[in-house]
Amino acid sequence: MAPAKRSVAWIGLGIMGSPMAENLLAAGYHVTGHTLEPHKLDRLAARGGVPAASVAEAVSGAEVVVTMLPADAEVRAVVLGDGGVLEHARRGALLIDMSTVSPGTAVALARAAAPRGVRVLDAPVSGGEAGAVEGTLSVMAGGEADDVAAALPLLRALGTTVTHCGPHGTGQTVKAANQLVVAATLQACAEAVVLLEKSGVDLVAALDVLGGGLASSAVLSRKRENFLSRTYPPGFRIDLHHKDMGIVLAAAREVGAALPLGGLVAALVAAARAQGDGGLDHSALLRGVERLSGLTPKGEAS
Structure with a gap:
């Protein structure tokens, strides 16, 4: 038809x-x-x-x-x-x-x-x-x-x-794996941003280099401006990624898959949500890294 x-x-x-x-x-x-x-x-x-x-x-x-x-x-x-x-x-x-x-x-x-x-x-x-x-x-x-x-x-x-x-169900299993990779990549990007800035490196130039090499990813490309501007309009909210990481961990438990990095990233997503960032885009994981590094996230009282 x-x-x-x-x-x-x-x-x-x-x-x-x-x-x-x-x-x-x-x-x-x-x-x-x-x-x-x-x-x-x-x-x-x-x-x-x-x-x-x-x-x-x-x-x-x-x-x-x-x-x-x-x-x-x-x-x-x-x-x-x-x-x-x-x-x-x-x-x-x-x-x-x-x-x-x-x-x-x-x-x-x-x-x-x-x-x-x-x-x-x-x-x-x-x-x-x-x-x-x-x-x-x-x-x-x-x-x-x-x-x-x-x-x-x-x-x-x-x-x-x-x-x-x-x-039936395999599409959702692949999506769970996708959300694991995305969350881990966002966290790695956030940590790289803080490392670069605290080291006094020009962030724009550094992200250009990362985006042109093996570290390049759709995550880095899509979220680059969020990292640079420290603004996080919700393309995909932390609240939803928190829910998805619950699916990831439950699916892993069901089949006996060990996800050591997945468990850590899930905890970091949950922490961001607990600190009031649940309504922000998941690139706001950067705010959690800033707090752990002694920095005050943009818009947050010091």
Whole structure:
């Protein structure tokens, strides 16, 4: 079926969800959206989408249902709860959960949906707000190969890398590994920034060098200006990365994988949150390194 004729219900219009839904509209999809924030529905309508007052209204008749929600509890409530997706989705619909949740939740959704004739993919993404806006996300999909193939045109409207990782839950396992690498890289970058500045090295020149060598990374490139300006608009909040590191550690425990660095980084993310930085971008891990180094983070009373 041509993408222009496909009907999509989009549940969750946050920092990531809004631009992603808008990219589907730009690609010719018919998008009906629901969220708990009325101004986000106004934004969707201004881009040509159709606001829905409830999950039931959004998913009724939709060929594809996409959920992009903060955590396991919200996903389970929206999909499995009273008035939720499975209660109102038509048989044959494809549910794509693009939230970051535990592998166990992804498997539970697929098992609950099967008797209702609803196909399910777990398809979390990486790339942050910038990737969502630009349509350059990396999508890691878990589920049946035929369902991934059916979803490819839609997923490619959202990301430049779309990979089938294996059965249900594997997309979320790969996302957990992604979040481990991102958190560890952010922490390493933050420590490098403090080392350079306390050593009297010009930070702009130093980051140019790091960005041109083996230390280069998408993390360093995307977060460079945050480090330089000490401003942290929330492209991906520390609160959410804290949640994700919980998923990482739980998944590792489940399979008996030792993550010594992962445990340390998870503790540092939790500390940043406890110190009031949870609403900031995860690049604000720099503030924690500054505190440990005897520096006062920008905007914090000395």
